[in-house]
Amino acid sequence: MNNNIVIQVDKLTKEFGDFTAVNAISFEVSRGEIFGFLGANGAGKTTAMKMLIGISKPSSGEAQVAGYSVRTQAEVIKKNIGYMSQKFALYDDLTVRENIAFFGGIYGLSKEGIREKADRLIEELGLGAVSKSLVGSLPLGWKQKLAFSVSMLHDPKIVFLDEPTGGVDPITRRQFWEMIYKAANNGTTIFVTTHYMDEAEYCDRVSIMVEGKIEALDTPKRLKEQFKADSMNAVFLKLARNIE
Amino acid sequence: MSIVITNISKSYGKVKALDDISFEVKPGELFGLIGPDGAGKTTLFRILTTLLIADGGKATVAGYDVVKEYKSIRNHVGYMPGRFSLYQDLTVEENLNFFATIFGTTIEENYDLIRDIYMQIEPFKDRRAGKLSGGMKQKLALSCALIHKPKVLLLDEPTTGVDPVSRKEFWDMLKRLQEKDITILVSTPYMDEAALCDRIALVQDGGILQIDTPNAIVKHYPKPIFNVGANNMYRLIESLNGYEYRHSVFPFGEFVHYTDSRPDFDPVSLKRYLESQDLSEIHIEKTRATIEDTFMELAK
Structure with a gap:
């Protein structure tokens, strides 16, 4: 396997009864790449992502994530990736510092390691004044930026982001993406889902799932050429419409 | 009503x-x-x-x-x-x-x-x-x-x-x-x-x-706004944020929306600056403000 490939997916499939949620999808993601994983509600994105982060077993097919098999080494995968979703990210009733300590502990960091990381994170994110405040009292945008940093406490090779910016104000949304660029620039691979089509343009490559299959996969620029569209939004609408 | x-x-x-x-x-x-x-x-x-x-x-x-x-x-x-x-x-x-x-x-x-x-x-x-x-x-x-x-x-x-x-x-x-x-x-x-x-x-x-x-909201956007693109998005944003004459720098799809603080802004000067930052494939072009631009300008 090429050392630069950090996610390799081969005919990955998930069936629920007679319904095929994910239908033999195959693709690769390289080190330091920002990979956009798009699709309509119900297209199978979440199911596919669950298999890749090791919490759902494929019905057939295989995927290697950070060099480990999702079929046989799911526990090792969990140690080598970060995960953050819009729905669950941090504990609202713990303070900023407590959340960092809690997740640092889960990821197996030492006490000193946690303290160092916490100090650095709080400074970088400008959270000094609120480090002892409950996370629940912070604006959503701050929470999401903190959650992203927390998901990378253990310096994972890959971070999975499931709609990380839903409902976040436009300025914070961009600051969030600047953090993503920075992480990718440092070699972390970013696997991200979003419903904001302008964010799809920020990705190095984008895949679009329709009814369990990957119907398109390329750079945003080439997808726009291929579908003769002037934006990713138009690409998305064309693909989904054609299927109906 | x-x-x-x-x-x-x-x-x-x-x-x-x-x-x-x-x-x-x-x-x-x-x-x-x-x-x-x-x-x-x-x-x-x-x-x-x-x-x-x-x-x-x-x-x-x-x-x-x-x-x-x-x-x-x-x-x-x-x-x-x-x-x-x-x-x-x-x-x-x-x-x-x-x-x-x-x-x-x-x-x-x-x-x-x-x-x-x-x-x-x-x-x-x-x-x-x-x-x-x-x-x-x-x-x-x-x-x-x-x-x-x-x-x-x-x-x-x-x-x-x-x-x-x-x-x-x-x-x-x-x-x-x-x-x-x-x-x-x-x-x-x-x-x-x-x-x-x-x-x-x-x-x-x-x-x-x-x-x-x-x-009307879009029309009232106070400044000329430019699409800026280059070979590396991350370094482009960093460079623009470090440019002394910037007024606002916001990623917008494949480009960055840029406004300048000078009343007589000349895109050529920005191009030269970006080149000095080792960026290539530089693209600067006037564009129209969107509602999101207005929102961010007002919320700043």
Whole structure:
């Protein structure tokens, strides 16, 4: 396997009864790449992502994530990736510092390691004044930026982001993406889902799932050429419409 | 006026959710409240639907006072809350029947109004609401909010978390409802949906940044705005943020939207600077401001 490939997916499939949620999808993601994983509600994105982060077993097919098999080494995968979703990210009733300590502990960091990381994170994110405040009292945008940093406490090779910016104000949304660029620039691979089509343009490559299959996969620029569209939004609408 | 909001304020402890808000919505208008989570949109909806009493100020909906005439409002307003609030363990048809009965009407009586929308979920009328997909839940919720033929429709973030295809369908439905003389107040965090409204209010932190038609809001953007592209997005943003003459730098799809602080900005000087930062494939071109640009300029 090429050392630069950090996610390799081969005919990955998930069936629920007679319904095929994910239908033999195959693709690769390289080190330091920002990979956009798009699709309509119900297209199978979440199911596919669950298999890749090791919490759902494929019905057939295989995927290697950070060099480990999702079929046989799911526990090792969990140690080598970060995960953050819009729905669950941090504990609202713990303070900023407590959340960092809690997740640092889960990821197996030492006490000193946690303290160092916490100090650095709080400074970088400008959270000094609120480090002892409950996370629940912070604006959503701050929470999401903190959650992203927390998901990378253990310096994972890959971070999975499931709609990380839903409902976040436009300025914070961009600051969030600047953090993503920075992480990718440092070699972390970013696997991200979003419903904001302008964010799809920020990705190095984008895949679009329709009814369990990957119907398109390329750079945003080439997808726009291929579908003769002037934006990713138009690409998305064309693909989904054609299927109906 | 269909909705009149006069100096409405509401606080939760120390947090000012709404700070002295006033605006009006005309009959038949499709009016958008555009702003992120925490702007106060839901609080305003709850006050207008009589579920919450404001600390100060007055509001009327369909001519009725939200405090004194709350019962009349409930009869004349359709409300779709942000969180799915139908009965998950009733079927599609049972939910719709339930809401029709509560308002003293029947599905048949107002079927005309909901036909376009309900037809799409009718094949699943025996399915429990909890088992529907996101897009279908949204259509059922809208049908239930319409079944008593309200004069005013209040929709709190109906498209949040919904994919672009279903979002577009939903807005097409709203346009058709508007033709049936229903006034619509809708909130959304998606700035691209703002362009589909007759007028919009940009809201943030409990206050209104601006109210106008989408066209006028974009036209009033104060500075020339440029699309800037280069071979490496991350380093481009860093370089622009480090440029002494920058006014604003925001990633926008494949480009960065850039405004300069100098009145006599010459793109050539920016190009030279970016080249000195080892960037290549530099592309600078004037572009038009969007509602999101305006929002960010006002919110800065």
